[in-house]
Amino acid sequence: MTTGARTYHERTKHSPRSVREGAHGLDFDNKPTPYKEYEELPARDLAERVRPPQQPALSAIAESTPSGEGAQTPDLEAVTNLSYYAAGITKEIGRRGRSLLFRAAATTGALYHVDLYVVCGDLGGADENGSDGEGNDLGLEAGVYHFDPRTLSLDVLREGDHRDVLAAASDYDSVREAPLSFVATSTWWRNAWKYEERTFRHAFWDSGTTLANLLAVAHALDYRAEVVTGFADRPVVDLLGLDPEREAPLELVPIGGGSDVGSADPADLEPIDPATAPLSPNEREFPLIHEAWDAGTLEDGAAAASWRSDRPAGSISARDPGDGERVPLEPVDSETASSRPLHETIQRRGSCREYEREPISFRKLSTVLDRAVRGVPMDVRRDDDPPLSFVDAYLLVNSVDGLESGSYHYHPAEGELELLQAGEFRQEAGHLALDQRLGADAAVCLFLTSDLEAVVDALGDRGYRVAQLEAALTAGRCYLGTYAHLDLGGTGLTFYDDVVTDFFAPRASGQTPMFLYTMGRPA
Structure with missing residues (x-):
């Protein structure tokens, strides 16, 4: 079956x-062990001395x-x-x-x-x-x-x-x-x-x-x-x-x-x-x-x-932009960006359990989004695909210096945020995030959504794996981009599926959330 x-x-x-x-x-x-333990297999030790990636x-x-x-x-x-x-x-x-x-x-x-x-x-x-x-x-x-x-x-x-x-x-x-x-x-x-x-x-x-x-x-x-x-x-x-x-x-x-x-x-x-x-x-x-x-x-x-x-070209899931106000991202260039090495970033990375309700820098948010949402290398993507092929991106901004609070549709190919609705939505952010305080306290909530019907029509049931994976790989890169900055923290959260869709409607009508990533100032 x-x-x-x-x-x-x-x-x-x-x-x-x-x-x-x-x-x-x-x-x-009855909690399962977090390891797979073979009982009789020989083992090969990995290298004792490692030069981590700098x-x-x-x-x-x-x-x-x-x-x-x-x-x-x-x-x-x-x-x-x-x-x-x-x-x-x-x-x-x-x-x-x-x-x-x-x-x-x-x-x-x-x-x-x-x-x-x-x-x-x-x-x-x-x-x-x-x-x-x-x-x-x-x-x-x-x-x-x-x-x-x-x-x-x-x-x-x-x-x-x-x-x-x-x-x-x-x-x-x-x-x-x-x-x-x-x-x-x-x-x-x-x-x-x-x-x-x-x-x-x-x-x-x-x-x-x-x-x-x-x-x-x-x-x-x-x-x-x-x-x-x-x-x-x-x-x-x-x-x-x-x-x-x-x-x-x-x-x-x-x-x-x-x-x-x-x-x-x-x-x-x-x-x-x-x-x-x-x-x-x-x-x-x-x-x-x-x-x-x-x-x-x-x-x-x-x-x-x-x-x-056999998959069709272009984005399968993204909604067309509207006529909302556009806010260009302001990422820093490679010369002035955080130089924290990858291995130190991975060692530092955690899942933030409490945020301060303090604003984060728009330039740092811009830099994380710019670096993380460029399209993950997957076999089912094509060279001329947009940065997101199977998911779409929405932001709920609670507290970012120089950026009006409200909901936004992110267009990564243009490097722009499109304002959908201005306003203070901390209470709504917490509710969307399964009524978890972290959603309300975060400076930004990033929702990665997918038109699941279109994805499955194009790629069959295996397309569901692809949409979930593109969202998670993108969020994984957001984790690394966040923790490359000493004053930022982030975590993924669960959500009320249809409530998220309704909140970002009508733009997100027909889409369903795949991943919720939050970032802010860790307490």
Whole structure:
């Protein structure tokens, strides 16, 4: 049985009534572990010594490495950087006698249900002996690995070069040419313990923020990288030894180039089913999640290539601008922008839990939007696409120096905000954000919305994944752009779906919110 994207989205919308009537207690004795722990697999340690990417965060999120460049082959140190700054444990905070471990990217409920896998050929070291010249092994043997953030190591799932499986499943040049690809997955129960059926939404929210980090690090290290959303799902499931009713693949991210694996059909895979530790005493299933995932699956590489190429040109979701007052953004140039390095920004990033009701700088807001909303590199986007292809952007401005409070439609291609309605809307902002005070206290609320009917008509049920992902990748870049500034903080929030649409109507009529990102001065 499958449940189509539009049906799934409708069934998982929040409203004041659904939240009031659907509240459930959390059984902390049954809370799942935030890690996937293999019980008997060998592990490969990642590099002990890492040179983190020094490029400023604002540059790393704004720039991608064009096709044909960044084709060098990563080594073990690069794999370590990419894994750690995307999904590693970056800080430990003591709270009420407990030690809380936080990861590099924001995730709903700090439940960390997104895992990264590595599929690579032989990755050599810096010299012909596979080392950095000082006796440190920087090579990694061809194989299929799972990244374990607890130990900063790779669990060995398969030995040998299996990149041809991903190449055949995607029928996409960047995957075929990449010496290394990451696969992002979601383990449903690790998030559904709290969020139940909404976990399928969160799979793309949380993989999107994770992959925003991964892309930024890859580009800071001068590797070509993009997110591949079109691939045959079952071969990837088999490659990683997954049960998609419990854990399923979401995206591929090829890194680097110049290492063509050819187009021959991959050899038959020996099935694997490695034992893992239980997530919790009583793991519950939510069939709607798997049904929604299954509805968007693709059969083979040819289907993936056709799905990718058949999409119409231009923005599928954006509303045409109106005749409202236009306010040009005022981003700072690269010479005067914050030079905070990407690795320090990721280390600093958090999810703000309290805002001061103080204004933020219009130039800093402009800079974050300018750098973050330039179009994320995805296989289903085209070179001539606008910065947002599958979502639209609206702002609710509460407190920004030099910018009138009110609601705005953001036009990133022109770098302009269009005023929809002037006024003080703090109370409304809090209500839209599931009646959370953070929405009311934030200086700005950024709503990324999608015309889901148009997206699904153009791309089928898999288009729902793309719209959610573009919104989340954009929000992930906003996180990094925000935390590149010492006096700014940000966080994602949940929302009342139809109430958001109604608030921004008539401009947003027919659209539905995908992601809400807030920013302001942290208390």
